[in-house]
Amino acid sequence: KNQVEQSPQSLIILEGKNCTLQCNYTVSPFSNLRWYKQDTGRGPVSLTIMTFSENTKSNGRYTATLDADTKQSSLHITASQLSDSASYICVVSARGSWGKFQFGAGTQVVVTP
């Protein structure tokens, strides 16, 4: 069973609207959680990283939250733009691990005019 589950699998939103993506994980002991954006045909690019003590992190119109107690994270996109159309991937690392990153399957976001 994947240790990182994302929802929804895909969503379509109108340009200018907000949306929230979810990530639940079971990775333990927890070290950090990242959100990546992957444009079609490109490699993933890091948006945010949060450690255990952080519960929110922003990068422009992207805001990630983390609840380490419930092992949940969300990525909120504000005032979506057409360029936000991409796959958003949640990645979790275990404390003390080297080279081990648990990837979610991603949420495919499509922003329409």
Place this chain on the structure above:
Amino acid sequence: GAGVSQSPSNKVTEKGKDVELRCDPISGHTALYWYRQSLGQGLEFLIYFQGNSAPDKSGLPSDRFSAERTGGSVSTLTIQRTQQEDSAVYLCASSLEGRSTDTQYFGPGTRLTVL
């Protein structure tokens, strides 16, 4: 500075042929990773190199897959006797040291199609 580069960007091969995929990591990055991404799926870990340590090969799906990293820099992923199920995008990433807190920088990937 230059990012992670991969070549070729696309590779079409016939079933049973061998293929080699190349990754040039960011200069100075000691950690290098290979992942496979099938259509609509998440990233699947293949292999991880860290400095001069023995690589973590735990993600390689079969003995047809192998990888090497020469001089601590360029890496080559080799798939022997390719099968149709090997068709996927192969992504390479590098990071400064491989710590869980390091940021991974990904290349654009190589799209492999096995006919």
